[in-house]
Amino acid sequence: MNRIPLRILRRTLTTAQPAATATSILDRALTKVPTHGWTTAAVSAAAIDLGLSPASSGLASQPVALVTHFLAQALSNTLIDADDQLHELPTPHERLRLLCRIRLRQTLPIKDRWPEALALLAQPQNLSTAMGHLTELASELCYAADVQAANLDWYAKRSALAAAYVASELYLCEDRSPDHQLTWRFLDSRLDEIESARALCNGASNYASQFSRNIYNIFASRGFK
Incomplete structure (x- = not known):
């Protein structure tokens, strides 16, 4: 059986996880738009809902x-x-x-x-x-x-x-x-x-x-x- 080298697997996981986290935050943030608009407040509120730091994804500064x-x-x-x-x-x-x-x-x-x-x-x-x-x-x-x-x-x-x-x-x-x-x-x-x-x-x-x-x-x- 071919196995993926551990160093490649680790690199794949670390690059995929931030992308998945960002998508989850943005999906959640869309539900905040009617209240907060297209703002950093919407993104921050979404991150907090998901138990994440608003700064964790880097999205808070990019409405x-x-x-x-x-x-x-x-x-x-x-x-x-x-x-x-x-x-x-x-x-x-x-x-x-x-x-x-x-x-x-x-x-x-x-x-x-x-x-x-x-x-x-x-x-x-x-x-x-x-x-x-x-x-x-x-x-x-x-x-x-x-x-x-x-x-x-x-x-x-x-x-x-x-x-x-x-x-x-x-x-x-x-x-x-x-x-x-x-x-x-x-x-x-x-x-x-x-x-x-x-x-x-x-x-x-x-x-x-x-x-x-x-x-x-x-x-x-x-x-x-």
Whole structure:
């Protein structure tokens, strides 16, 4: 029987344990967001709940890690939740609409706190991380919806979807309509625009600017400047 050298086993355990601890803290911290927001207080409270020192994982000084953890978890949950429904929808457009709705619903429990998360992501040192997550979101949703596009059309459509999603999420934060019906109508209108040649032509060039502009607008309305 092949045996793992003890020195390798020890190194594996010591590197895996902090990662597992950090994930546990972040999972717990998400339950603290409605009360504490996306703050070090949420992370510290989660660590204490788990019987850990708030400084043990190094997360207490990185509240943006809580936001990125939520983004990764929300995307994963979206793909899982949509998996058994996608085959029932005949077109990529309908599948994208389902995926976007499911992803937006992931934000509902913390939507009143979401502008605070966006404020963190919009900080200069975090903006590349925000763009990376948004690009991943658009790519994964397009792939799951089986969007067929070649070369530049693929990047344009993905960029247009990212812009449509961001606009819809920001709209959701302000929506007080029953069951957020206005948000779903807004989303449908943005997705319909993606089908047009104009959206495909303008999507890539407007991607970053629309992201920044929309975030600034909602920050201004909420007092984040």
